[in-house]
Amino acid sequence: MADTRLIQGRYQLLDLIGRGGMGEVWRARDESLGRQVAVKCLKPLGPRQDHSFTRIMRERFRREGRVAAALQHRGVTVVHDFGEDDGVLYLVMELLEGRNLSQLLEDNGRRPLPVRDVVDIAEQITDALAYTHEQGIVHRDLKPANIMRLTDGTVKICDFGIARLGHDIGFTSRLTGTGVAMGTPHYMSPEQIGGGQVDHRSDLYSLGCVLYEIATGAPPFDLEDAWSVLVGHRDTIPEPPSRRRPELPGFFDPLILGLLAKTPDERPADAGDLRRRIDAARAGTAARGHSAESGAEPLPPPGPPHARPAAFPPPASSSLPPPSSPPASSGGAAEAPLPAWTRGMTTGHKAVGPPGPWPAPPDGGAGLTRAWTRPSGSAASHAPVSTAAFPPAPAAPSPDLLAVLAGRHNAGLSLGRLGRWEEAGEVHRAVAAERAHALGPDHPDTLGSRYEVGISLARTGRTARALREFTQVAQGRERVLGPDHPDTLAARQELGYVLGELGRHFEAHQIFVAVLAARERTTGPDHPDTLRCRHNLAYNLGLLGRPEEAYATARQVAEGRARVLGEAHPDTLATRYEVAHALGRLGRWAEALGGYRDVAEARARVLGPHHPDTLAARYEAGICLGRLGRGAEALELYRALVDDRARAQGALHPETLRARHGLGVNLGRLMRWEEAVAEAREVCAAREGVLGPDHPDTIVSRREIAVGLGWLGRWSDALPVYRRVAEDRERVLGPAHPETLAGRNDEAHCLERLGRRAEAAELYRRAAALSGRPVPPPD
Structure with missing residues (x-):
């Protein structure tokens, strides 16, 4: 891009100041306001670039603009403008004078930062995270390169390119599909690695990795092989920071190791809780003073409480595992696998760190590098070893035992055919454990039982657990049977299905395409x-x-x-x-x-x-009739369907209530609004009792009440219902989710009809700002 380029007729690009994976950052002059700014431009992608990848990268860039523009905090980079000019997406930000933490470590000769700086950085990042998390935003890629320390000492979080807004799973999954990195391995949380639910506590784990590195000079799992790094995050208790840097204050170990807990529930509850722990630790350190022999630096007084929440009771003291504790892994057949996308993953860019291998555990046992990789002297020192985490199987299991296990496996299949999936899952889990002991974890029969465990988990709605099970079964079958074996392809196909159920449709698509090619080639x-x-x-x-x-x-x-x-x-x-x-x-x-x-x-x-499938087709026919304006026919269909559903599945079955909802909608289409409102109230109350007040179906029924009240001209009655719908969606989905914004627009429309135009205009402006649309001027 030429340095004479004028973006949007306003931003004059002056000189290139940075280049990253997504784009280039230029120092620029805002000709309208006469100030210098930073302009980030999405790098032009060549014609041979994969179209799916291009689409995802552009969507990520837009997401960064929308997310960052909604944030106003001293610890977050300010975004001034965002748009597209001649096919180039651009983001205009405040021009920051300073260095990111990765550069600071490099400037420091790969040595850790002074303790007082580490504590100050920890406090400022924590305050910024407290603010962003309160806005329903999870960063998901917190690392030294994304944290700037300005020349005046201010710390700012940058790059919200893969941030997640609230519970917008479907949208963000498209931004993190297979082949597009979900984060940097050295700073990823175990739940991020395993494809589990990611919330604000994942950012706290990444913060723990960052603090560990700037305090010791190296990340907690300092390995060059991505697979080993990821396994370390998942299974290995990190070495206490004080072992690498003895002069660290005493509170550092429990503080950082608490952030690096393997499960989110073991970490601080939120950033506010973390800030209180830091403050309590600092206060305790100041009260005790510092030993002259310790060599520890005195800590500075606490900085201003930039965004500190109200006080909570002090946290309970945490007890740390002894140095020789084994990795926090269950082992055996129940062990959670790493997802398939990690196989080809590189370590990416960590900050810095001293060269050389990760030290062996103090007890000389099978630590991270020995349990999961070949001995360091081998040619493939970082290749995964499939059986190292499992005990050796007996040479000759009893034929009688194998016959008993085969019979129990078949009994589990029969339970599944009867729809008794909970019982089937229990049987298959028990058989899988015994087969793993008798035959080994990678034996086809063991993997066959675990495959059925995955089926039962999927059928009972435990989709995330099913994903982990199918991932490990697919990997095991590929090792033992080969990538094109029908059983391997069956496991991969189920893996794609559950990814789709989790809203990760891009990853599912890639799996289905690959499996289909193998199926066509082999069968x-x-x-x-x-x-x-x-x-x-x-x-x-x-x-x-x-x-x-x-x-x-x-x-x-x-x-x-x-x-x-x-x-x-x-x-x-x-x-x-x-x-x-x-x-x-x-x-x-x-x-x-x-x-x-x-x-x-x-x-x-x-x-x-x-049969449920027959009734499902009839329900969809009713949807079509309504869309075609044939409300009377749809109403007749739904009345019959409600009766049939109630007889077959029960009056309070979710599908019966869905048919009743369709009946109410079509009453409204026929302008029978009194009946429609009465039906919506009954369905909403039933759904609240069966599904819960925050279930999407319950909220939809509640909105239908408000719609009917509006059509009846009862706008003052409709307003609190619309408001509750918007508040429920904001709480469940996040403030910027499209359905939340639609709810706010409904509320604003209701205010308009009540003549409260100023309130309506303000609500419209707020919704437009959150959606990224141009904000209309005040009336």
């Missing part, structure tokens, strides 16, 4: 397993917002299944249902209606009129 395009994988791919394409491709793929699968399995086979009907769903996404409601009706009739013949 042919018309094999039932190949067709099932293509069906999953079609379904996931719809969730990725690619309805045309979803429709074309589903039609192809439906034709293939009809040819191979028959027109009336349940799998064929499942794909025909998916074809109708894709037509609906494309707005082709009349065709979708015909498809759903055909599927419903066929399922009634094959499965029975009250």
Whole structure:
């Protein structure tokens, strides 16, 4: 990019001051205001760049602009402007004079920073995190390179490129798909590595890694192999910082090791709790004084409480594990695997650190490097060893024992076929443990039982645990059976399915594409397993917002299944249902209606009129009728469906309540608003009792009450209902989630109808600011 470039006719680029993975940062002059600023530009990507990768990087960049612009705190970089100019995305920020923590360590000759600086940095970062977390924002990539220390001593957090807003899982999963780094391995929390739920306590773990490094000169797991670094975060208790730097104050070990706890519940509750611990530790240190022989630096007085919450009771003292404690790992068949995306991951850029291998444990036992990598003298010193974490299996297990285990495994399969998934899961877990002991953890029979454990977890809604199980089964089968073995592909296919259930559709898509290619190569395009994988791919394409491709793929699968399995086979009907769903996404409601009706009739013949799949197709036909403006027909359909659902599943079953919700919506379409409001109130109360007050379905029913009240002209009654809907969504989803913003706009519209235009205008402006849209001027 030429240094004469003028961005948006306003920002004159002067000189390049930084280059990173996502873009370039330029010193620039704001010609309108006559001040110098920093302009971050997304690097132009060549024509051969993968389109999915390009789309994700641009979405990440936009996310950084929206997130950072919503934050106003001395510890967060100020964003002045954001936009796109001639195809180049740009972000205008305050120009910071200083160095990031990685550069400070480098400037210091790879030696740790002075203790007083470490404490001051810890306090300022903690205050900034307290603020960002209160806004519902989790940074997710906190590391030395993303933390600036200015020349006046102020510390600022930068780069919100993969930050997560509230509980917006679906959006952020698209930003962190396979092949796009979710963070830097040296600073990633165990739950981030394992694909689990990530919240503000993950940032606290990353902060612990940062503080460990600037206090000791090296990160807690200082290895060049990414796999070993990730396993260290997951399984190994870090060495206390004082062992690397004895002059550290006494409170450093419990403070930092508390942040580095393996599970979020063991860490400080939030950044405010951490700040109180720092303050209490400093106060205790000041009261006791410092031993002249210790060599420890005296600590500065506490700085100003930049964003300190109200006081809480002092935290309980933490007890640290002894140095010789084994890694915090359960081992054996129950051990949580690392996700597949970590296999090819490089360590990325850590700050600095002394060269040389990680020291062996004091007891000489199998520490991190020996338990998970080959001996240091081997040619592949960092290649994972599949069996090192497991005890050796007996040479010849009893045939009688194997027969008993096979019978119990089959009993578990029978329980699953009966829909008794909880019991099936318990049986398979027990068999998996005994098979691991008798045959070894990588034996096909052991992996077969663990595969069924994953199935039972998925069927009972424990999707994150199912993800961990399928990941490890897929890895084990690939080692033992090979990457193209049908059992390996089955595990990978289930892995893709649960990733989709978790909203990680981009990762699921990549798995389905790879498995489909292997299936076609090994068993042919018309094999039932190949067709099932293509069906999953079609379904996931719809969730990725690619309805045309979803429709074309589903039609192809439906034709293939009809040819191979028959027109009336349940799998064929499942794909025909998916074809109708894709037509609906494309707005082709009349065709979708015909498809759903055909599927419903066929399922009634094959499965029975009250089978859940038959009733599901009838429900979707009602949706189509409503979209086509045929409210009277939809109402008649839903009345019958409510009766059938209640008989088959119970009056309070979530699907029965869903049908009742559809009935109420169509009462409204027919302008029968008194009845619609009464129905919505009953459904909302029932959903609150069955699903809980914060369940999305409950909130939708509550909004339907407000909609009906508005149509009846009862705006003063509708306002508190709309307000509660917006508050519930803000609490559950976060302040900037699209559904939260829609709720705020509903509330503002209601205020307008009540003549409270100033309040409405302010609410519209707040919603626009959070959404990233241009903010309208005041009236």
